[in-house]
Amino acid sequence: MLEIKDLRASAGDKEILKGISLTVNAGEVHAVMGPNGSGKSTLAQVLAGHPAFRVTGGTVTFDGQDLFELEPEVRAQAGLFLAFQYPVEIPGVSNAYFLRAAYNEIRKSRGLEEIDSMDFLELLEQKLKVVQWDPEIMSRAVNAGFSGGEKKRNEILQLAVLDPKLAILDETDSGLDIDALRTVAAGINQLRRPDNAFIVITHYQRLLNYIVPDYVHVLSDGKVVMSGGKDLALELEARGYEWVDAQAEALAK
């Protein structure tokens, strides 16, 4: 589904991704871990097409298409979704209005008819259950005045409604208390299917107790320095990121 080969990217003059390769197939959950500044979030944002980053090398194909040929909206329409680490507030537009606009744009891009607000409400009712939320949240402006936890939950609601093939969750666990974490993780688990895939970016192993990954990759200084199964996350938790750095240094020699 997603094939990343030797990806390099910069912010301004600073190279952040220094040759990342990763393959994600349908039905898989990949965890990407790493210390602060290792390039985890940059990887997520580059894949979604964030304007702050410049791709300087390598290739990424998504379902066989060159991802970097596609505008951010076309990537979304093709089935790629990024749950933001810092979701954006849009005062003035209700959550329902925004989400329906997005949903309809994606439908339009696939040659489907737009859905009216009544049918959309029905769909919403189903999806709100995924994150155990009351419909009341939909009349509030997008993320405006939301708590950190509400913002993250809102990202997962959008994910549930837009139903992408590949979802990238950028530190969705950061700032969540344990109850919110459980709710969000349970929501994500409900959305797992053989025909979709997830990249879960996290600093801590904690989230992976709830969302069990098939593969774990560890990033350090813009490169994948280790890959393994779910046990790698536990080992990482036990040994700390210093261990990774030592391994990386050994690798470099």
Next chain:
Amino acid sequence: MSEAYLREFESFTGAATAEGPEWLEPIRRAAMERFAATGFPHPRHEEWRFTPIAPIAQATWRHGGIGGAEEIAREQLAEFVFGHEEWCTLVFVNGEYAPGLSSAGALAEGVVATSLADALRNGGDLLQRHLAHYARIEESPFTALNTAFLRDGGLIHVPAGVDLSRPVNLVFVTTADAAGAVIHPRNLIIVERNARASLIESYVTLAPGTRYWTNPVTEVWTGPNSWVEHTRIQRESEAAYHVATTEAEVARDGHYRSFSMAMGAALARHNLNARLADQYSEALLYGLYITHGEQLVDTHTVLYHDHANCRSWEVYKGILDGRSHAVFNGKVFVKPEAQKTDAKQTNRNLVLSDHAKVDTKPQLEIFADDVKCTHGATVGRLDDIALFYARSRGVPQEAAERLLTYAFAAEVIEEVALEPVRDELDRLVLERLEGR
């Protein structure tokens, strides 16, 4: 230049159309004399330096007696009634009350909503007490000119303790017959003690592209412990000029709330002056201007904090496209005795084009020491990260820009209490954005 107006004035006061109570004659005459003495504001006058009124001052405008109501069918006005034909709607065609196009609506007992011309024919000391009491001819030559030629407009009187459950809708519509003419609508809104009222004042046209000049003055008295919501919508012809003055005075414990939408006219100026005339009164001024092409929209507001313990809250937003120009000047005067004043002013501008221009200026003059007064003005573009957020959800660039621009407007439109009016304002914004 003044001679032409003086000649018009003599024929106006000589004509039957200006009939009215005796006390009005000296008011009109004093106003005419005032205008004759001052003339139009000089281009370098501080209050007018961003507002090129030369096209108004140098033209010769026809006065009065335009007619045109008979050519309009009620259906043509459907889009100006907010889907509520049952509301009391007073329609003025080219400045003149059109009873055939108006609807009486069901009003609470004792409420008067009528044409000022009709009310003046009947006299009454209510008018004498309030008319030309709040809008002072010394304030501006435009107010003087309006007062000299005042004849028709809306009169709303809500007696003490009465709740006007439905709004009164004042619609000033122009037709092609208005070409080359000046119209001086005059409105008087009196909301007495413990009463509640909502009114809408719209300036619209059936002849986009017609060049005329509207010079309205609206006086609003918000009585003790009363509540007034005043929504103003300016959608004049884009070849027209609109120079308007609103004078609102708020009594003790009174609450005056204004929303002003400006999107029409080649040149539009709105002077909105709110006087907090006794303690514990408040004025909330919200506004939205949306400009494109070569339009100039100028808003000058003044909040007079004359007494202690009053609150004012002001939020004006602007969306500018094309080569348009917006001016915002917000004054807040806090007198020495106005302790515990709470005043906040915000002006935010969203610029969609490289050629649009904004001049924004807060002006706080505070003479009391125990007050909370803040102001802030911004001029900016759409936020890149917000755009990316919308695009990352599948919304294409242009639609994302529209969505965020709409959101910017909607955030202030939300302050309009009347839902049907809010919906109409939303529609107008979306329609304008879709036409980009």
